[in-house]
Amino acid sequence: MTPRRKAGTSSAVVLGELICEKLKVSAVQAVCNKTAIDLAGEMKCTFPAFNGNRLNLEKHVLKSLAEEEDFNGFINYIRQPKSQVETFIRAEVKKYIFTEHKDKALDILRKNVDVINKLVIKTQRGDTNRWMEEFSSLLKDDLTFETICCQNFSDIENFDFLKEAIERRLVFISQEMKNLSVDKINESRQKPDQILIDQLCKCCWVTCPFCAAVCTNTLENHSPDKHNVPFHRPSGIKGWHFKGTVELVIYFCTTNVASDGSFYPHHDSETSIPFKQYQTAGEEYSTWQITPDESKLKYWKWFVCRFQTQLENYYKLKFQGREHEYHLSITGLTQTLTPV
Ligand SMILES: [Zn+2]
């Protein structure tokens, strides 16, 4: 024999379930968002590619492209450097969380489950009359818990029953949360790779008109300061070639701007501009400061040597009269990206 339940009991059960369902969704979201932020912070501090400036990050991108000998990645990096850097960040974050440091990632997730579980349990205390109100206001602050519309539940008289129903479900929710997997971060509003992309890629992405090297200024818009980059590349990498021939330019733009030669600023230009006056050739040239010097990264010499055929096919042009020094091996090349 069971005692007859008071009127409104079934509504209390429905409302209890609705509250718990919403609470569970909010709690999982809160754990995932917090974990995404913590993981991004952890990687920013300890992961070598992410714990410096963009120039440091780019060195790691180039190192990875060279190690994988990934020509398509190189071409994408030359044409759309930001997109290639983003691809690199996404891949490294994935590797970090799901392969190389998955225990660390799980620890962070577990720690956040405990934090949010404690918060959920805290809601069980309080004055019965104002319980609903406190319940939703406490959760609203920390868990973005939506206010539940109680209009359809006006027949609920027994709030103690509702409270009990919720308390029982909360135990299950806490238990379920403990089994959350790191994969859940993929569904989170905040994502660790996107947080890192937003932080690390917020800078100037304008490329050198001759060699496509990316300006290293940390400000997105730094006018009137000129774009600048410590290391340029052979112009042929961007497809520059000698007019009327199929010969790709092997010279670095830092050498070119010191020479007595001249160039045609656009493929349909009719008059050439002396290299020494490159800044008079239009806006994409005038906004750059290319310091004439003899610094040449071995890296780009290796790149031209290693991918000569692919580059020639890509541009339908030729590298002719290559210098002997371009016969370099990859050994030791990616350790330090310094000029020769
Ligand atoms: Zn350049």
Ligand SMILES: [Zn+2]
């Ligand atoms: Zn710039």
